[in-house]
Amino acid sequence: MGSKLEELAPLFYPRSLALIGASSDDSKFGGRFLRSVLRFGFKGELYLVNPRESEILGMRTYPSILDVPHEVDLAGIAVPAKAVPQVLEECLAKGVKGAEIITSGFGETGTEDGRELQERIREIAKRGIRVIGPNCFGVYSPAGTLTVLPGGDFSRESGPVGFTSQSGVFLRRFPKRAEGLGIRFSKAIGYGNAVDINEADLYEYLAEDLETRVIASYMEGAREARRFFEVLRRTTPTKPVILWKGGLTAAGARAAASHTGTLAGEEAIWEAVFRQTGATRVTGLDELMDAVLVFLHLPSSCGPRVAIVGGGGGTSVGAADACERAGLRTPPLAPELQKRLAASLAPVGTSTVNPVDVGTPFPAVNQLRATLDILIEAPNVDTIILDAISVYAGFNGEDTPEVAQAVVDIRKSTSKPIVAVLPVEATGVDDLPAEAKRRRTCDYYHANGIPVFLTLERAVSAVAKGVRYRQWVSAHGGDA
Amino acid sequence: MGSKLEELAPLFYPRSLALIGASSDDSKFGGRFLRSVLRFGFKGELYLVNPRESEILGMRTYPSILDVPHEVDLAGIAVPAKAVPQVLEECLAKGVKGAEIITSGFGETGTEDGRELQERIREIAKRGIRVIGPNCFGVYSPAGTLTVLPGGDFSRESGPVGFTSQSGVFLRRFPKRAEGLGIRFSKAIGYGNAVDINEADLYEYLAEDLETRVIASYMEGAREARRFFEVLRRTTPTKPVILWKGGLTAAGARAAASHTGTLAGEEAIWEAVFRQTGATRVTGLDELMDAVLVFLHLPSSCGPRVAIVGGGGGTSVGAADACERAGLRTPPLAPELQKRLAASLAPVGTSTVNPVDVGTPFPAVNQLRATLDILIEAPNVDTIILDAISVYAGFNGEDTPEVAQAVVDIRKSTSKPIVAVLPVEATGVDDLPAEAKRRRTCDYYHANGIPVFLTLERAVSAVAKGVRYRQWVSAHGGDA
Numbered sequence: 001m002g003s004k005l006e007e008l009a010p011l012f013y014p015r016s017l018a019l020i021g022a023s024s025d026d027s028k029f030g031g032r033f034l035r036s037v038l039r040f041g042f043k044g045e046l047y048l049v050n051p052r053e054s055e056i057l058g059m060r061t062y063p064s065i066l067d068v069p070h071e072v073d074l075a076g077i078a079v080p081a082k083a084v085p086q087v088l089e090e091c092l093a094k095g096v097k098g099a100e101i102i103t104s105g106f107g108e109t110g111t112e113d114g115r116e117l118q119e120r121i122r123e124i125a126k127r128g129i130r131v132i133g134p135n136c137f138g139v140y141s142p143a144g145t146l147t148v149l150p151g152g153d154f155s156r157e158s159g160p161v162g163f164t165s166q167s168g169v170f171l172r173r174f175p176k177r178a179e180g181l182g183i184r185f186s187k188a189i190g191y192g193n194a195v196d197i198n199e200a201d202l203y204e205y206l207a208e209d210l211e212t213r214v215i216a217s218y219m220e221g222a223r224e225a226r227r228f229f230e231v232l233r234r235t236t237p238t239k240p241v242i243l244w245k246g247g248l249t250a251a252g253a254r255a256a257a258s259h260t261g262t263l264a265g266e267e268a269i270w271e272a273v274f275r276q277t278g279a280t281r282v283t284g285l286d287e288l289m290d291a292v293l294v295f296l297h298l299p300s301s302c303g304p305r306v307a308i309v310g311g312g313g314g315t316s317v318g319a320a321d322a323c324e325r326a327g328l329r330t331p332p333l334a335p336e337l338q339k340r341l342a343a344s345l346a347p348v349g350t351s352t353v354n355p356v357d358v359g360t361p362f363p364a365v366n367q368l369r370a371t372l373d374i375l376i377e378a379p380n381v382d383t384i385i386l387d388a389i390s391v392y393a394g395f396n397g398e399d400t401p402e403v404a405q406a407v408v409d410i411r412k413s414t415s416k417p418i419v420a421v422l423p424v425e426a427t428g429v430d431d432l433p434a435e436a437k438r439r440r441t442c443d444y445y446h447a448n449g450i451p452v453f454l455t456l457e458r459a460v461s462a463v464a465k466g467v468r469y470r471q472w473v474s475a476h477g478g479d480a
Numbered sequence: 481m482g483s484k485l486e487e488l489a490p491l492f493y494p495r496s497l498a499l500i501g502a503s504s505d506d507s508k509f510g511g512r513f514l515r516s517v518l519r520f521g522f523k524g525e526l527y528l529v530n531p532r533e534s535e536i537l538g539m540r541t542y543p544s545i546l547d548v549p550h551e552v553d554l555a556g557i558a559v560p561a562k563a564v565p566q567v568l569e570e571c572l573a574k575g576v577k578g579a580e581i582i583t584s585g586f587g588e589t590g591t592e593d594g595r596e597l598q599e600r601i602r603e604i605a606k607r608g609i610r611v612i613g614p615n616c617f618g619v620y621s622p623a624g625t626l627t628v629l630p631g632g633d634f635s636r637e638s639g640p641v642g643f644t645s646q647s648g649v650f651l652r653r654f655p656k657r658a659e660g661l662g663i664r665f666s667k668a669i670g671y672g673n674a675v676d677i678n679e680a681d682l683y684e685y686l687a688e689d690l691e692t693r694v695i696a697s698y699m700e701g702a703r704e705a706r707r708f709f710e711v712l713r714r715t716t717p718t719k720p721v722i723l724w725k726g727g728l729t730a731a732g733a734r735a736a737a738s739h740t741g742t743l744a745g746e747e748a749i750w751e752a753v754f755r756q757t758g759a760t761r762v763t764g765l766d767e768l769m770d771a772v773l774v775f776l777h778l779p780s781s782c783g784p785r786v787a788i789v790g791g792g793g794g795t796s797v798g799a800a801d802a803c804e805r806a807g808l809r810t811p812p813l814a815p816e817l818q819k820r821l822a823a824s825l826a827p828v829g830t831s832t833v834n835p836v837d838v839g840t841p842f843p844a845v846n847q848l849r850a851t852l853d854i855l856i857e858a859p860n861v862d863t864i865i866l867d868a869i870s871v872y873a874g875f876n877g878e879d880t881p882e883v884a885q886a887v888v889d890i891r892k893s894t895s896k897p898i899v900a901v902l903p904v905e906a907t908g909v910d911d912l913p914a915e916a917k918r919r920r921t922c923d924y925y926h927a928n929g930i931p932v933f934l935t936l937e938r939a940v941s942a943v944a945k946g947v948r949y950r951q952w953v954s955a956h957g958g959d960a
Contacts, residue, residue: 167794168794173903179906180906218794220794247800251801251809255831310649320734349584351735425656432916443909457763
């Protein structure tokens with residue numbers, strides 16, 4: 001076990017958790033946090049601390065952490081900002097190993113009071129307790145049966161994605177939005193003002209963490225910029241890092257200053273960081289999620305040559321344009337393979353060159369199977385993208401329809417990746433049954449190694465990110 | 481009535497329609513086309529023509545168009561390619577005014593036979609019958625009770641959007657995807673190989689058409705490039721044009737050649753076209769749809785200064801970044817207004833600068849109302865964007881919840897546009913009830929002049945397009 005893993009273990013796998021500021025009042029953070037922890041089902045020892053209540057939801061409540069007659073690994077702190085230093089001091093005295101401070105009202109306020117409170121926390125932390133926050137939502141760690149303030153309903157399943165977010169909103173939004181796409185997390189950490197544990201610490205931890213295969217982040221600024229850069233450079237050769245750096249524009253930087261009190265840094269500097277470290281740059285949550293899907297599902301051998309299978313000529317043209325703009329290539333298939341393709345497709349209204357146009361978004365199962373079999377053989381194709389090929393017919397939840405089944409069978413028979421685009425075709429309230437089928441197909445594809453994207457543009461943009469990362473790694477001698 | 485309106489009226493408002501190649505066999509285009517026309521409910525006279533059947537679905541069937549004992553405005557032709565010239569010749573002899581040729585297998589095949597057949601059609605059309613196609617899906621015209629081959633389930637309601645598409649796929653995909661967003665069409669036309677009626681004709685028509693306020697198109701190449709450019713230049717000062725030009729990359733151009741036999745043109749030339757005409761450039765269907773929403777809902781006065789209202793600091797930073805990247809501005813609010821905002825928001829975890837952070841995605845109705853009231857007064861704000869502010873609480877279909885109601889009330893009280901971002905927050909099969917609420921909110925907002933986008937990035941990109949167009953118009957003396 002590496003040093004960072006041991007050092008931060010109490011924060012991610014606490015055997016006991018004290019909620020200081022726990023409350024029966026659901027309108028308070030301390031009340032909501034408690035309900036989240038209970039709903040998620042923390043399996044260690046749970047202690048409640050509140051000097052004004054002796055019992056909360058039928059559980060014994062201690063006036064102070066010092067009154068808890070057992071060892072405490074982690075304290076979740078949700079008391080008013082002014083009370084935080086005293087509470088943290090008591091945690092230190094009690095020998096609590098780590099604390100996550102949910103409370104806001106520190107450096108991010110821009111006031112003298114807030115800054116001074118934050119300095120006091122920093123000083124206490126230095127004397128021997130590791131702190132996440134303040135102004136954050138804390139740690140989601142399914143294997144540690146631990147969740148964040150607004151994460152009572154998060155998945156209990158662990159997975160390979162480590163997510164860090166300086167902003168609490170994304171700490172809820174990303175896991176919830178990703179869940180239906182089969183994305184599961186090793187840890188997700190909202191660390192707010194980062195008074196003690198910062199980006200560099202979390203990256204060192206996730207780089208060592210055996211549960212984590214892919215790292216994704218939203219961040220506004222790095223507290224120890226040089227150290228973060230070095231950690232990033234050491235991490236990317238073995239684990240892909242997807243980074244949404246907020247506050248790179250002047251307007252964004254101004255907003256970041258009032259959000260987490262961060263100096264967000266200049267765009268040119270960050271461009272150099274991305275270039276030199278091989279981290280994957282994104283500028284929004286959906287783009288981040290798409291990149292995660294690619295890194296989870298596409299093999300490390302993945303090259304830039306794609307074959308597109310669409311049903312309709314206009315989609316072929318748009319797809320070829322999108323690929324070229326994203327830096328991917330759509331090389332024509334060899335004449336011999338085109339001849340074989342032609343034999344299985346209708347003579348008019350189709351195209352065998354690449355993009356392959358099967359003439360209809362609803363190809364028969366044998367046609368689609370024949371098409372994919374030929375593309376898998378094509379030596380100049382690295383990845384196959386199915387562009388809005390409908391596989392829903394018969395997808396009513398019970399049996400898997402044969403078209404989707406055929407795609408999965410073929411995916412399993414080869415190391416060549418298949419990527420699917422499944423757009424929301426109809427957006428009305430009355431169209432929800434179609435959306436149900438689409439989501440079921442999504443589940444089925446994701447469970448079988450086929451990443452699904454909402455649009456062709458998003459698919460090729462994500463695949464191109466995977467390709468660029470692989471190229472960076474092989475140019476820099478990594479082994480991802 | 482302008483000349484183009486009269487000239488093409490039989491194609492958009494036919495009093496009588498003959499389906500040549502109609503079939504009882506649903507696996508044939510002629511069979512599917514007939515079913516679409518019946519399902520949609522064509523209100524004029526309908527005649528079926530098929531030499532091998534005397535009755536189809538209980539309707540009398542004529543061996544040839546020449547046997548139909550009545551006047552025919554429009555012929556829908558779905559016979560094999562080789563039979564098309566003879567059939568069209570008979571339509572001409574019969575005095576049919578227009579024809580839409582669904583059949584493929586002409587110029588787009590790249591074969592000598594295909595090209596020759598296409599030339600024969602062109603020559604017949606010149607002698608006095610207007611032709612849409614071949615290799616197309618025809619005309620959707622709700623006011624004419626006419627629909628395209630795959631459009632039996634299209635909305636019967638007319639609306640202000642004229643859509644032209646060289647590709648049939650988008651002629652289905654766009655109207656279906658747009659329907660749930662409250663977008664309705666004056667006409668949608670798939671014109672394929674454009675042997676007679678081409679882009680320039682359709683634009684002249686839509687420019688004159690009183691039903692059409694916004695024009696949107698997917699096209700691969702202009703048959704009469706110079707004339708198209710002139711028509712475009714005449715159209716944009718009064719009606720916004722959104723143009724997805726496919727085949728601008730080398731790979732896309734290759735695909736376009738085998739799709740509709742089009743020479744797709746060079747990117748530099750088209751860049752000049754966009755610059756000189758004020759047409760709005762998009763590179764995908766969702767981007768096109770977003771731009772349509774902005775042109776439908778945002779007033780013509782719309783400037784580049786936006787106020788963002790979000791619930792969570794990270795969203796503020798990302799939103800400010802996205803605005804600046806898109807060319808919009810997020811100016812700080814005046815100190816006086818900030819002071820008033822502060823009075824209605826929580827003292828910590830919020831921001832009054834702009835982006836305004838109300839501290840939670842679930843603000844209380846009074847907080848949201850106070851925030852919007854202040855932003856409407858702000859003289860340096862042109863547009864207000866609500867970024868993922870949850871208004872769903874209580875949105876179960878019967879009563880309108882008070883938060884959404886408050887937003888609509890305020891929208892109605894002002895000429896300042898409000899734009900909403902309502903992301904799909906959870907993507908699982910079990911999360912469909914949440915999606916139902918989201919879609920109901922979408923309906924409600926769209927019915928009340930508030931355009932809805934799936935992400936903040938898409939919202940600001942669309943708003944920026946609207947702003948750029950208004951700036952272009954005022955710089956060029958138009959009156960849109």
